[in-house]
Amino acid sequence: MAYLERELGTQFGGRNSPGAGAGVADPKAYASFASFGGKTSKYDGHSVIYFEGDAARRLYELSSGTVMLFKLLPDGRRQVVEVLRPGDIFGFSAADEYDCTAETLISSEIHELDLRLVDGSAELQRKLTKCLTNQMKVLHEHAVLLGRKSAVERVASFLMYLVPGRGGTECVGPADETNDGFDIELHMTRQEIADYLGLTIETVSRVVSDLKRRGIIRVDRADRIHLHKVCSLCQMTGFH
Amino acid sequence: MAYLERELGTQFGGRNSPGAGAGVADPKAYASFASFGGKTSKYDGHSVIYFEGDAARRLYELSSGTVMLFKLLPDGRRQVVEVLRPGDIFGFSAADEYDCTAETLISSEIHELDLRLVDGSAELQRKLTKCLTNQMKVLHEHAVLLGRKSAVERVASFLMYLVPGRGGTECVGPADETNDGFDIELHMTRQEIADYLGLTIETVSRVVSDLKRRGIIRVDRADRIHLHKVCSLCQMTGFH
DNA sequence: TTAGTCCTATGATCTATATCAAGAAATTCG
DNA sequence: CGAATTTCTTGATATAGATCATAGGACTAA
Structure with a gap:
């Protein structure tokens, strides 16, 4: 199933640079979603899609932007179950109802397709299998995070x-030993991060402050963080 | 995607009675796996498949029996990420390596198929999509359990x-108000349950003892439990 | 600019669950 | 059968992270 690796919406842990819009804007994409019809809509940040x-x-x-899928318990506890990146597909349902709420994190472009079209196309089926398999892998890793990692390991991961x-x-190590810094944009509030990592907002805030104090990161804006040394952060993920 | 509901390996939360071997032994199954070739093997309990x-x-x-998929962290922490039932498919990979270890819980029959056959058949693709979508839903619910539920809620769930x-x-309530009991077989040791629920073996043991003391369950054998009143257990899952 | 709102940070305290430590049941095996 | 091994239970204690409480910052609108 090596073919699954090519131009797939990589969500997390993938190899494509962020914002490259893997396989979406690219006209020669393996099986571009838009070529099957449907329409593209623009959503503001924090809009519910369904x-x-x-x-x-x-x-x-998802063509551009970021979307999260979450579930609520009746008493209000929330778990963000997936954070999606451009190229990812969502809205699959094993029953006839969506099992999660889908909400944009930032303003996003989303292409939609009638479910009935799916049965017809083998090409689309293949694309779906590919995407589902990748999301499954991410969910497996996330289960390890939620079930077995400490707060620091969760935030570092x-x-x-x-x-x-x-x-x-499969970390490859720094390309350039002397400069292992990196800038990231979270696109999420502390509450959203907490609900994704199975922590409280206070714990997330404390861990971030602690990483700052220890010189591992610099917080430029709440959701804009510079990693001084990617490798030392990586040592805190529980994977090493 | 309503078609996804039919004779699918339901793992947890589905409607088929357990052991019905949904879609496997049934010759008129929607897309029986065996009809695509490959071979069926018998595994003892606690054998590693890959x-x-x-x-x-x-x-x-999985034709009969129970299989778990798990991941290990380098320091030995383990997370069981899926528990599979007859009819479920496993061994998908987004890369060219399996992302989990697969091990039988009890003696099981497993049908295997070369991955290269998958690309060819639209029928098989559809079956895969169906199964993946269902597993995805289970993984979403499990993320809620791992991220947001208490120990008692986890065990009750x-x-x-x-x-x-x-x-x-979507619980339908008891069929018969006066007799809401049920017998279940866990097929898992306390350690395996703990690793599935993100708890320690001691906590699982204590919660089970507590449910026993409160008259909710009766423990016939460590892995054979009678639920006296399904509804009252259901009230403890966090879903109500 | 000022008030209002929302988000973030941080201190103090509490508690659910982990950890450590024995025993008691089961199960396996000679 | 009885010994050995494994699994399960239970108690005592420790601790990571939750909860409670408050203040500080950043953005918004008038």
């Missing part, structure tokens, strides 16, 4: 996800 | 998963 429980009628592909080609088990 | 990092060459369908057609958000 609610958990809504009738599942459409499939969506989260930050490392945003560094293309680094972190995870 | 290791995380092995080259991904085959796709597997785990036990409820093993009661077909009950638990979850």
Whole structure:
């Protein structure tokens, strides 16, 4: 299933540089979603695309921006289950209702396609399998994070996800030993990060402050962070 | 995507009765895996089918028994990321290596298929999409459990998963008000349950003892539990 | 500019669950 | 069968992270 690796929306841990819009704007994409019809819409930040429980009628592909999928418990506890990047597909449903709420984190362009079109195209099926398989892998890693990692390891892993080609088990190490810094944009509030990492907002804030105090990161704006030394952050993810 | 609901390996929370071997032994199955070739093998309990990092060459369908997928951190922490039931497919890989280790929990029959066959068949593609979508939904619910539920809620949710057609958000309530009991077989040791629920073995043991003391369950054997009143257990899952 | 709102940070305290430490049941094996 | 091994249970204690409380910053609108 090596073909699954090519121009796939890489979400986290992938090799494409962020914002490259993998496979979307690219006309020679393996199976561009837009070529199957449907329409593209623009959403503001923090707009709900659909609610958990809504009738599942459409499939969506994120063209640009960031989207999160989350679930709520009746008492208000929230778990963000996926954070999606350009090229990712969402809106799959095993039943006839969406199992999560989908909401943009920042202003985003999203292409939508009627679900009935999916049955017809083998090409589209293949693209779906590819995307689902990749998301599955990300969910597996996230289960390890939620079930077995400490607060520091969770935050370190989260930050490392945003560094293309680094972190995870297959980290290649710094390209340039003398300059292993990197700038990342979180696109998420502390509350959203907390709900993604299974922590409280206070714990996320404290861990970030601690990393700052220890000289691992510099916080330029709440959601704009410079990693001074990617490798030392990577050592804190639990993967090493 | 309503078609996804039909005779699918339901893992947890589905409607089929357990052991019905949904879609496997059934010759008129939507797209039976065996009809695409490959072979069926018998595995003892606690046998490894493949290791995380092995080259991904085959796709597997569980015909009978139970299989778990897990990941290890270098220091030995383990997270069981999926528990599979008959009809479920595993061995998908987004890269060219398996991202989890697959191990039987009890003696099991497993059908294997060369990955190269997958590209060819649209029918098989559809079956895969269906199965992946369902597993994705289960992973989403599990992320909520791992990220946001208390120890009691986790164990209660785990036990409820093993009661077909009950638990979850869409619980139908007892068929017979006067007799809401049910017998379940865990097929897992306390350690495996702990690693699935993101807890320690001691915490799992204590919660089970507590449910026993409170008259919610009766423990016939360590892995054979009678639920006296399914509804009251369901009230403890966090879903209500 | 000033008030209003929302988000973030940080201190003090609490508590659920982990960890450490034995025993008690099961299960396996000679 | 009885010994050995593994799994499970239970108690005592420690601690990571939650909760509670408050203040500081940053952005928005008038």
